[in-house]
Amino acid sequence: xxxxxxxxxxxxxxxxxxxTFRCDPISEHNRLYWYRQTLGQGPEFLTYFQNEAQxxxxxxxxxxxxxxxxxxxxxxxxxxxxxxxxxxxxxxASSLGGEQHFGDGTRLSIL
Amino acid sequence: xxxxxxxxxxxxxxxxxxxxxxxxxxYSGSPELFWYVQYSRQRLQLLLRHISRESxxxxxxxxxxxxxSFHLKKPFAQEEDSAMYYCALNYGGSQGNLIFGKGTKxxxxx
Numbered sequence: 001x002x003x004x005x006x007x008x009x010x011x012x013x014x015x016x017x018x019x020t021f022r023c024d025p026i027s028e029h030n031r032l033y034w035y036r037q038t039l040g041q042g043p044e045f046l047t048y049f050q051n052e053a054q055x056x057x058x059x060x061x062x063x064x065x066x067x068x069x070x071x072x073x074x075x076x077x078x079x080x081x082x083x084x085x086x087x088x089x090x091x092x093a094s095s096l097g098g099e100q101h102f103g104d105g106t107r108l109s110i111l
Numbered sequence: 112x113x114x115x116x117x118x119x120x121x122x123x124x125x126x127x128x129x130x131x132x133x134x135x136x137x138y139s140g141s142p143e144l145f146w147y148v149q150y151s152r153q154r155l156q157l158l159l160r161h162i163s164r165e166s167x168x169x170x171x172x173x174x175x176x177x178x179x180s181f182h183l184k185k186p187f188a189q190e191e192d193s194a195m196y197y198c199a200l201n202y203g204g205s206q207g208n209l210i211f212g213k214g215t216k217x218x219x220x221x
Contacts, residue, residue, distance in 0.1 A: 003154075031207065042115075042197045042211030043155070056208060091155070095207060102155040 004103035006092050012109045013082055020078045021106045025094030032075050033100060034067055035091040036060065043091050049075060084110050113138045113202040117212035124188050125220050132183040132215045134172075134198030143201035144181040145209070146172055150194045158183075158196070168192070188219045 005024040013019050025032050030051050035043035046065070048056045051072035061067075064083075069075040079086055087110045093100040114137040124130050136142055146158040159167045161174040161181060172183045181198060198212040 033208070040120075040213065042199075042214050043209075045208050045210065048203070048206055048208055050206070056203070056206060097205070097207065099157045099160075100207065100209065104154050 004092055004094050004101050006090075006103035006106050008106055009104065010107045010109070012111060014111050015084060016081055018078065018080045019082060019108060020076055021090055021092075021108075023075045023077070023092030023094075023103060025074070025092070026101055027073075029094035029096050029101070030072070031095045031097060031100075032069055033093045033095075034075070034077050035093065037089040037091055037105070038087075046077075046090075079108075082108075082110050086110055113200060113210055115198050115200050115210055115212040117196075117198055117215050119215045120213070121216045121218065123218045123220065126190055127187050130185050130188045130192070130217065130219075132196050132198075132217065134181045134183065134212060136179050136181065136198075136200050138179075138200055138202060140202070140204075142174065142176070142179075142181075144172075144174055145199040145201070146170070146181075146183050147197045147199055147211070148194050149197070155197070188217075190219045190221055193217055193219045 007022045032049040034046040037043045047067050049069040064080045067077045089105045089107050091105045093102045116135045144161045148158045149155045170185045195214050197214045199209040
């Protein structure tokens with residue numbers, strides 16, 4: 001197992017476009033988290049799944065953001081009508097209820 | 112509201128010197144605290160958690176509820192300890208949702 005995998009590693013897009021990121025957690029992990037990290041800040045919690053159920057969403061997750069985990073395995077995070085302020089590193093983590101294991105993240109750059 | 116504060120953005124020490132990275136928290140419940148580390152070009156990884164009370168890579172951290180602190184300490188810093196260190200608080204109970212501090216960059220000079 002290579003750990004948590006995130007794709008793509010880097011996404012460059014024009015303002016107003018939609019983007020989708022994918023996270024593949026460690027296979028037996030039932031919990032999956034999305035975080036956002038901007039320069040000079042620590043990771044900020046966005047949303048949390050237990051299996052396929054999305055149990056919590058941060059106020060940071062505006063209506064333009066949606067996340068899914070359709071079969072309780074991989075997850076996707078979609079941002080619609082991207083804005084400059086969406087530029088950040090998007091991190092995914094998974095766990096079995098203890099230590100959270102992080103992926104390398106997807107860096108989103110908005111032109 | 113819950114909050115994690117790491118007052119130092121950058122901490123620079125010489126090899127062999129003691130190091131202490133400060134972390135203070137604000138939380139009304141029973142706190143569960145962690146230190147995560149990110150080495151250059153690597154992913155974020157757990158260094159230690161207060162409930163395990165173990166020493167990892169020579170680092171220890173003691174939860175002080177009176178001072179609401181969870182400072183990370185090492186008696187003799189090594190160059191390979193240079194990294195970004197984040198203190199995190201579990202505010203989500205069994206869900207495990209974490210709130211992170213802004214991080215402290217530790218630089219250990221030879």
